[in-house]
Amino acid sequence: EPEVTQTPSHQVTQMGQEVILRCVPISNHLYFYWYRQILGQKVEFLVSFYNNEISEKSEIFDDQFSVERPDGSNFTLKIRSTKLEDSAMYFCASSEKSGLVGDTQYFGPGTRLTVL
Amino acid sequence: AQKVTQAQTEISVVEKEDVTLDCVYETRDTTYYLFWYKQPPSGELVFLIRRNSFDEQNEISGRYSWNFQKSTSSFNFTITASQVVDSAVYFCALSEGEWGGSEKLVFGKGTKLTVNP
Numbered sequence: 568e569p570e571v572t573q574t575p576s577h578q579v580t581q582m583g584q585e586v587i588l589r590c591v592p593i594s595n596h597l598y599f600y601w602y603r604q605i606l607g608q609k610v611e612f613l614v615s616f617y618n619n620e621i622s623e624k625s626e627i628f629d630d631q632f633s634v635e636r637p638d639g640s641n642f643t644l645k646i647r648s649t650k651l652e653d654s655a656m657y658f659c660a661s662s663e664k665s666g667l668v669g670d671t672q673y674f675g676p677g678t679r680l681t682v683l
Numbered sequence: 684a685q686k687v688t689q690a691q692t693e694i695s696v697v698e699k700e701d702v703t704l705d706c707v708y709e710t711r712d713t714t715y716y717l718f719w720y721k722q723p724p725s726g727e728l729v730f731l732i733r734r735n736s737f738d739e740q741n742e743i744s745g746r747y748s749w750n751f752q753k754s755t756s757s758f759n760f761t762i763t764a765s766q767v768v769d770s771a772v773y774f775c776a777l778s779e780g781e782w783g784g785s786e787k788l789v790f791g792k793g794t795k796l797t798v799n800p
Contacts, residue, residue: 598786600787600788602788608792609774609790609791609792609793610728610774610776610788610790611790612787612788612789615786615787623787625787656726658728660728662786669714669715669716669733669735669778669786670786671718671730671733672718672730672786672788673730674720674727674728674729674730675727676725676726676727677726677727677728679726
């Protein structure tokens with residue numbers, strides 16, 4: 568069964584460093600998302616991406632964040648200068664967007680980001 | 684604004700008990716979608732069910748069942764004859780679907796279910 572994959576599973580970085588989190592969405596899916604979950608809290612929407620551009624972003628997704636689809640399979644989230652409060656689990660998701668509304672989003676296993 | 688409330692923070696049951704997880708949502712849209720996801724201790728988010736606002740039929744899948752009631756804006760999830768493997772955090776989520784638009788999920792805070800042997 569196709570699944571969303573994410574690398575790395577765990578990333579440790581120093582405050583102020585840049586990190587890139589990688590995702591490979593399900594191959595025939597057209598809509599991509601990033602969410603984050605601070606430890607023990609709820610899952611929060613960051614950004615959605617369709618047709619090579621951002622469709623929607625939340626207040627969390629400030630200028631320190633960017634997303635990119637560098638090739639036909641990868642979808643990345645970059646944090647330019649990490650802060651302690653960026654420590655969280657980051658989930659990538661994708662949906663088919665076959666024309667139906669309310670498509671199911673399938674999530675990857677997550678990348679746990681720890682900022683020291 | 685969209686909002687999802689899962690009032691039960693933690694529930695603990697003994698194996699084989701039935702358990703119901705509550706979810707109450709708020710939206711101004713007439714077209715919306717409701718989801719349940721499971722997050723086991725390993726951390727991934729596993730899709731369980733999707734429901735649209737026009738389909739109020741209850742659904743059963745094995746030991747899992749869902750009760751959608753628009754009149755009370757609730758989408759409750761029942762596990763029958765719970766098992767230790769059901770131990771996880773369960774999230775209810777809402778999406779206001781729109782053709783061509785982004786469909787971000789708004790999650791509740793989750794209910795942590797512990798099933799003891």
